[in-house]
Amino acid sequence: MEHLSLDIAQLLAGALVLVSFMLLYQDRLQGLINIFALHAFVLTLSVAWQAYIQHAPHLYVTAGIALIFKALVIPISLRTIIKRLRIHRTVEMIGGVGVTMLIGIFLTALSLVVMLPATASADPLAREDIAFALAIVLLGLLMMVTRRNAVSQIIGFMSLENGLILAAAGANGMPLVVEISVAFSVLIAFIIIGVFLFRIRERFDTVDLYHLDRVRGERN
Amino acid sequence: MPLYLALVCVGGLIGVSSLPIYKRETAGVAELIYRLCLGISALLFVAAIIPRGANALDLTLPLGLPWIGMRLHLDALTAFFLAVVNLGGATASVYAIGYGAHVSNPVRVAAFYAAFLAGMNLVVLAADAYTFLVAWEFMSLASWALVLTHHHDAENRRASYIYLLMASFGALALLMAFGVLGGVSGAYDFASIREAPRDSWQTGLVLALVLLGAGSKAGLAPLHVWLPLAHPAAPSHVSALMSGVMTKVAIYGFIRIVFDLLGPPAFWWSIEPMTFGAISAVIAILFATLQSDLKKLLAYSTIENIGVIFIGLGLSLAFKANGMLVPAAVAFSAALFHIFNHSLFKSLLFFGAGAVLTATGERNIERLGGLIHSMPKTAFLFLGGCFAIAALPPLNGFVSEWLMFQAILLSPTMPQWILKLLVPAVGVALALSAALGASCYVRAYGVAFLGRPRSDEAREAKEVDQWSLGAMSFLLGLSLTAGLLPGFFIDTISPVAKAFIGGRMPAQNEVGWLSIAPVAESRSSYNGMLVFVLIVASAWAARWLIYKYWSGATRRAPAWDCGYIEPSTATQYTGSSFAQPIRRTLGVIAFSARERLDMPLPGETRAARFSVQIQDRIFNFLYLPITSAVARISNWLNALNFLSIQEYLGLVFAALVLLLVGVAR
Numbered sequence: 001m002e003h004l005s006l007d008i009a010q011l012l013a014g015a016l017v018l019v020s021f022m023l024l025y026q027d028r029l030q031g032l033i034n035i036f037a038l039h040a041f042v043l044t045l046s047v048a049w050q051a052y053i054q055h056a057p058h059l060y061v062t063a064g065i066a067l068i069f070k071a072l073v074i075p076i077s078l079r080t081i082i083k084r085l086r087i088h089r090t091v092e093m094i095g096g097v098g099v100t101m102l103i104g105i106f107l108t109a110l111s112l113v114v115m116l117p118a119t120a121s122a123d124p125l126a127r128e129d130i131a132f133a134l135a136i137v138l139l140g141l142l143m144m145v146t147r148r149n150a151v152s153q154i155i156g157f158m159s160l161e162n163g164l165i166l167a168a169a170g171a172n173g174m175p176l177v178v179e180i181s182v183a184f185s186v187l188i189a190f191i192i193i194g195v196f197l198f199r200i201r202e203r204f205d206t207v208d209l210y211h212l213d214r215v216r217g218e219r220n
Numbered sequence: 221m222p223l224y225l226a227l228v229c230v231g232g233l234i235g236v237s238s239l240p241i242y243k244r245e246t247a248g249v250a251e252l253i254y255r256l257c258l259g260i261s262a263l264l265f266v267a268a269i270i271p272r273g274a275n276a277l278d279l280t281l282p283l284g285l286p287w288i289g290m291r292l293h294l295d296a297l298t299a300f301f302l303a304v305v306n307l308g309g310a311t312a313s314v315y316a317i318g319y320g321a322h323v324s325n326p327v328r329v330a331a332f333y334a335a336f337l338a339g340m341n342l343v344v345l346a347a348d349a350y351t352f353l354v355a356w357e358f359m360s361l362a363s364w365a366l367v368l369t370h371h372h373d374a375e376n377r378r379a380s381y382i383y384l385l386m387a388s389f390g391a392l393a394l395l396m397a398f399g400v401l402g403g404v405s406g407a408y409d410f411a412s413i414r415e416a417p418r419d420s421w422q423t424g425l426v427l428a429l430v431l432l433g434a435g436s437k438a439g440l441a442p443l444h445v446w447l448p449l450a451h452p453a454a455p456s457h458v459s460a461l462m463s464g465v466m467t468k469v470a471i472y473g474f475i476r477i478v479f480d481l482l483g484p485p486a487f488w489w490s491i492e493p494m495t496f497g498a499i500s501a502v503i504a505i506l507f508a509t510l511q512s513d514l515k516k517l518l519a520y521s522t523i524e525n526i527g528v529i530f531i532g533l534g535l536s537l538a539f540k541a542n543g544m545l546v547p548a549a550v551a552f553s554a555a556l557f558h559i560f561n562h563s564l565f566k567s568l569l570f571f572g573a574g575a576v577l578t579a580t581g582e583r584n585i586e587r588l589g590g591l592i593h594s595m596p597k598t599a600f601l602f603l604g605g606c607f608a609i610a611a612l613p614p615l616n617g618f619v620s621e622w623l624m625f626q627a628i629l630l631s632p633t634m635p636q637w638i639l640k641l642l643v644p645a646v647g648v649a650l651a652l653s654a655a656l657g658a659s660c661y662v663r664a665y666g667v668a669f670l671g672r673p674r675s676d677e678a679r680e681a682k683e684v685d686q687w688s689l690g691a692m693s694f695l696l697g698l699s700l701t702a703g704l705l706p707g708f709f710i711d712t713i714s715p716v717a718k719a720f721i722g723g724r725m726p727a728q729n730e731v732g733w734l735s736i737a738p739v740a741e742s743r744s745s746y747n748g749m750l751v752f753v754l755i756v757a758s759a760w761a762a763r764w765l766i767y768k769y770w771s772g773a774t775r776r777a778p779a780w781d782c783g784y785i786e787p788s789t790a791t792q793y794t795g796s797s798f799a800q801p802i803r804r805t806l807g808v809i810a811f812s813a814r815e816r817l818d819m820p821l822p823g824e825t826r827a828a829r830f831s832v833q834i835q836d837r838i839f840n841f842l843y844l845p846i847t848s849a850v851a852r853i854s855n856w857l858n859a860l861n862f863l864s865i866q867e868y869l870g871l872v873f874a875a876l877v878l879l880l881v882g883v884a885r
Contacts, residue, residue, distance in 0.1 A: 107877070110877065110880055110881065110884060111880070113884045114880050114883050114884045118883070138876075138877070141869070141872075141873045141876070142873065144866075144869050144873075145866055145869045145870045145873050146866070147866075148866065153865075
């Protein structure tokens with residue numbers, strides 16, 4: 001039983017990393033939002049499983065928050081936003097998918113190499129989870145670096161935040177208050193960015209950051 | 221009790237500096253501030269000298285760093301420096317009551333002046349690193365604001381900018397020194413720093429950093445560049461304070477850290493202060509000899525005196541490390557006595573320069589001359605200051621330099637070969653700088669005050685007000701007293717030497733006939749009073765002889781000008797003429813001096829031109845490369861201001877990944 005619970009936890013965390021990789025190469029906005037919903041859903045499952053094996057009822061609340069806000073509210077509202085902005089059929093240009101994936105693999109390996117020795121004395125359950133969580137954070141950052149569209153940047157940021165929650169859930173000790181505040185801060189950031197998106201769009205007719213740079217007057 | 225009084229006084233000074241906020245419109249505020257500063261400083265001076273080295277006092281206030289608090293401490297060294305600071309402050313305030321009216325925007329100067337005094341007092345009182353550094357920076361910033369008084373002049377803005385840079389650099393060096401001293405545990409109060417064990421590389425690092433930090437504030441070469449720029453820029457009473465007192469507060473920082481906090485010295489500690497002291501003394505006095513700006517000349521001479529003081533401190537470290545406590549006490553007392561003396565006569569000379577500036581509007585001695593006729597009192601007092609700083613007996617400058625040489629003469633008994641080589645060389649440098657110093661002041665006084673006026677301004681000069689004259693007379697009187705009764709002053713200093721060296725000079729009040737004997741009477745002794753009596757007697761005899769054979773008529777002949785009779789006073793012997801031998805012999809090496817003569821061809825009607833170019837080699841070879849490197853790097857980093865969001869994120873990302881790779885290895 002002990003082995004099984006560990007295996008399932010690792011399976012879910014590994015699945016989360018895999019979904020992060022899917023986020024990396026998805027270039028359609030609509031598909032991206034769908035995958036993000038999947039990301040949040042896998043996170044919910046992972047956190048719920050942690051709650052079950054750690055007998056920590058407050059983690060169920062975290063899982064609930066993740067399910068309601070991240071897997072449902074945010075994807076649905078993002079979808080309405082891009083529909084209203086009429087960019088839901090946009091195909092984003094991503095330079096060098098192969099290279100990006102290679103970098104992603106390198107980052108995952110790096111986080112395993114960093115985390116496994118650093119947490120040698122910790123609970124094996126937490127160890128692997130934290131390594132995976134770091135990988136997810138790094139992949140989220142990588143996505144933010146490689147994408148130009150504001151919507152995909154938001155999604156990159158929120159996938160990064162999912163990694164943080166995974167780490168918190170696995171670490172077996174983060175108080176609920178912190179989790180709730182993190183969740184809400186993300187929500188607020190989402191709202192603000194959403195509002196900004198409309199403002200930017202109103203003014204410049206695009207949400208492509210490339211054009212924003214042109215407006216700043218630094219690109220040709 | 222004196223510690224509480226000192227605190228109240230510091231608080232009072234800060235309160236005084238905020239006076240203009242409430243009484244903005246009235247014109248008399250500046251004078252009121254100076255009067256209050258005078259009162260407070262005089263009170264604190266008296267409170268500092270009365271105990272004559274009584275027991276140390278401590279006080280902790282619940283301010284500053286939470287786990288340390290604001291620690292204050294009063295011991296013999298603090299009392300000595302409190303006396304120096306407040307004596308300088310009091311006389312400068314007296315002078316400022318008269319002089320301050322001539323400064324543009326007097327209220328602003330007065331407000332920062334009071335804050336500056338408060339800052340200097342607080343530095344001396346501080347007993348933890350945090351309070352010390354905060355007070356140090358407060359002092360620097362207040363004086364910076366004072367340097368910026370005449371900010372309409374671009375040159376003054378540049379001066380204050382360089383001053384601010386050097387001050388920040390010095391504070392940074394001190395901050396790091398205290399960081400090493402405090403160690404990883406962060407014990408930043410002086411008591412625990414004193415206890416902490418230290419490796420020798422840490423000690424060496426602290427020593428170098430303190431020399432940088434305190435040296436840049438005191439004006440030790442090659443960190444002296446700000447003094448000749450900042451002193452002329454500030455109003456004269458402020459330059460007197462900065463030069464006479466603030467540089468001493470910086471030396472206080474050096475003494476406190478090296479003699480007190482670092483523990484028992486090793487002999488190699490003495491090498492850096494002595495070497496840089498000797499370099500400062502010689503280079504600065506050479507520059508002073510060539511200067512024609514009176515205040516710049518005084519500023520360079522300050523650097524020379526700081527060098528002399530550092531030589532004394534270095535010698536004292538060397539003696540102390542070898543267990544020779546009495547010579548160590550001689551060198552230490554000589555340094556402290558010179559600190560006191562220099563604060564007296566340098567303030568006096570700056571006041572004199574300020575008086576000349578008020579009367580004529582000129583700082584350039586080549587446009588002065590003949591002031592002894594129009595400003596006889598100032599001329600007399602300035603002459604006294606020149607005597608004192610040129611180390612002529614019976615004035616006080618001689619006593620401290622004589623003590624310094626006595627200490628140097630005791631050095632051959634030290635066992636280390638490097639000191640055997642270094643100390644005589646330092647002694648030669650000291651002697652050279654003393655001689656050059658005398659010639660420098662002969663030139664300054666002779667060209668500015670003697671001869672005939674070289675400009676209309678100098679011709680129409682008027683004697684200055686009573687307050688200024690009073691301050692100068694008081695300082696000259698003190699200089700003379702310290703020269704005639706040096707034993708009394710040495711006895712006052714000896715508790716400090718006792719506390720910081722472990723030994724002391726023999727009690728001078730037991731030596732008969734007001735003589736002083738640094739080690740033993742059989743070895744060497746000096747009697748200022750005897751010299752004074754001799755000088756006065758021979759002067760009276762000479763006067764009597766002259767008046768006996770004098771015809772009674774005053775004649776005025778044309779100035780001697782190589783046989784040509786030329787009515788213009790510009791043909792008199794000038795400051796540049798006086799400095800020419802030194803410029804020709806040493807100038808090419810020391811300042812890459814270049815003379816250019818532009819002769820008209822036969823038949824041409826234009827005038828011939830002769831120009832001299834003097835450059836500061838240290839500035840060219842040390843500072844300019846640094847500034848150009850900083851400019852290049854910042855130009856290159858400027859591109860970072862214009863990246864896109866992804867590129868910024870990419871930078872953060874790359875930094876994170878790099879750190880992780882570092883952890884993984």
